[in-house]
Amino acid sequence: MVEGTLSANRNGYGFVRTESLTESVFLPPPAMAGLMHGDRVRIEARADGQGRYAGRVLDVLERGVQAFLGTVEKAPRGLNVRSADQRLGLLCRVTENSTEARAGDWVIARLLRYPQPHEEAEVRIEQRLDPDRPVHMATEAAIARFGLPVEFSAAALREAVQWGKQVDPAEAQRRVDLRGLPLVTIDGEDARDFDDAVYAERTAEGFRVLVAIADVSHYVRPGTTLDSEARARGTSVYFPTRVVPMLPTALSNHLCSLEPNVDRLCMVADMQINKRGTLQSSRFYPAVMRSAARLTYGQAHETLFLGAPAARARLGDELVDRLLPLLEVYRALQSARRKRGALDFDAPEAEFVLDGDRVRAIEFISRNDAHRLIEECMILANVAVATELRTQRVPALFRVHASPDERKLDTLRATLRILGIELQLPDPVQPRDLAAIAARVRDPESRPFIESLVVRSMAQALYQPDNIGHFGLALTDYAHFTSPIRRYPDLMIHRALRARLGLLPMDSQPSAAELAAQGVDLSRLERRSDEADRYVATFLKCVYLRDRVGQTFDGLVTTVTEFGCFVQLLALGVDGLLALASLRDDDYQMARDGGQWIGQRSKRRLAPGVRLRVIVAAVRPVEGMIDLELATD
Secondary structure, three states: OEEEEEEEOOOOOEEEEEOOOOOOEEEOHHHHOOOOOOOEEEEEEEEOOOOOEEEEEEEEEEOOOOEEEEEEEEEOOEEEEEEOOOOOOOEEEEEEEOOOOOOOOEEEEEEEEOOEOOEOEEEEEEEEEOOOOHHHHHHHHHHHHOOOOOOOOHHHHHHHHOOOOOOOHHHHHOOEEOOOOOOEEEEOOOOOOOOEEEEEEEOOOEEEEEEEEEOHHHHOOOOOHHHHHHHHHOEOEEOOOOEEOOOOHHHHHHHOOOOEOOEEEEEEEEEEEEOOOOEEEEEEEEEEEEEOEEEEHHHHHHHHHOOOHHHHHHHOHHHHHHHOHHHHHHHHHHHHHHHHOOOOOOOOEEEEEEEOOEEEEEEEEOOOHHHHHHHHHHHHHHHHHHHHHHHOOOOOOEEEEOOOOHHHHHHHHHHHHHOOOOOOOOOOOOHHHHHHHHHOOOOHHHHHHHHHHHHHOOOOOEEEOOOOOEOOOOEOOOOOOOOOOOEHHHHHHHHHHHHHOOOOOHHHOOOHHHHHHHHHHHHHHHHHHHHHHHHHHHHHHHHHHHOOOOOEEEEEEEEEEOOEEEEEEOOOOEEEEEEHHHOOOOOEEEOOOOOOEEEOOOOOEEOOOOEEEEEEEEEEOOOOEEEEEEOOO
């Protein structure tokens, strides 16, 4: 008996993914009665002798869908809603319709009664949507699909606004006063919640580095409604035109946010590093600060790294000169990162160029040195806090990343062998060994794909009280401290640090068992946020392609399956399915290595890393599915 998450197929069958079995467990159509895509189930699984599993469901542990995107249809006794995602296979009777939705409307429907054998499901229509506003539709569909809490209770909102709009002068008086230091925030152009500010100065041995973090723990106290609702969310979720915040905006966008030229409370990691970027000492304290400037990554790059005269003039030469030690700190920390052999993959990320509520274009944006400067400063602070909590034996949720298991490394070796790369790894494997793989690839355009294979071979990072280190960053101690406005684990680290400093009673902290349980749940909520973000991105990429059905794109085979292969459209960074049934130019057979399809006449290979031209045949945005065909050229 195992537990897992159900992935339904629109043809009626499904697969259950589990942590304990290497392969997914097949559920035939009769076993899918009453089940839906995303359900968490307990099953009995049986192997067939060839490593394949089939199963039957014993219990539904948790429903994967509470609300969904659908279309309204006429019914003999009123209205029905049919799920837009065919994998759900839902046709539900409408029992509540305060929106006055009519047949043909797109809606968000909430399940009031789940389908049972011989009993139809019932729904309440909660929202009507405009199909001509795809960004809004994608966002609302994701919120419904993943059950994201949106509205705060009246009690939580009252608790947020009771702190007022300005820092309490009496509280500021009790703290270390950093208002005379030119701490600055450096964030993206669209950022509204500023968690962190940085400052550095030269010393005889190296540098003093200050990382000031919004003191959310002062405002969000354990046992309050505000705290329980933040805990239920776990993290803020960022969509192209909307944020679903962990905290009410009175705090997240204002009183906690390190806005420029106003007093703000903060927790500070005050660190000394040598010229080689090694952490020598650190101390931590609550402070009051006043951000000297709110910089975007582009402004910081132009001003500090490029020294553009116009950018310097806008910020002021005096402030720029006081910020320049940050560049030396960055180079020292980068050197230390390379020395310890941390992974450092930095592929460009796809961003949507929007025209109102429509996708006008998709661009790939590369990070600049200002992004990396902030990343290195945040890693330094996270390491310093984690080291302090470990050495002082304060129970805390560490951010851990286990080394890859042998099964995933074997898969990586097999895929690289198809690409002509023989991979020899020491035991135990080190991050630098995996980082060196992409460097062996001569074709620079292929390196991002090789890096993605390496990433897929690694474990997921988690929150847990057992500190096993962070494999990817090659660090012994690591915790999330720097983003308490948008991540609940960071808020917990702030509280643990307060207990260490004597600002909270030590017995107010969770027990080891409580920490372990919270770590599991907060890791789950982080994955939910990531999945919601990916869902919207894939939805919008499909919408963008909907007007380009029939067009040809350059593609790269990423995964080979028993029913064809997945091909990434390089211009968009999204995968589509090139089904075996659509391959009409040859008779394709699976190679003996099980990792590639080979045309019997042409000897054409469809294997990971192979580039080809494909035609977009069909798209289904709600399901995130793109059907491809091989281009004749």
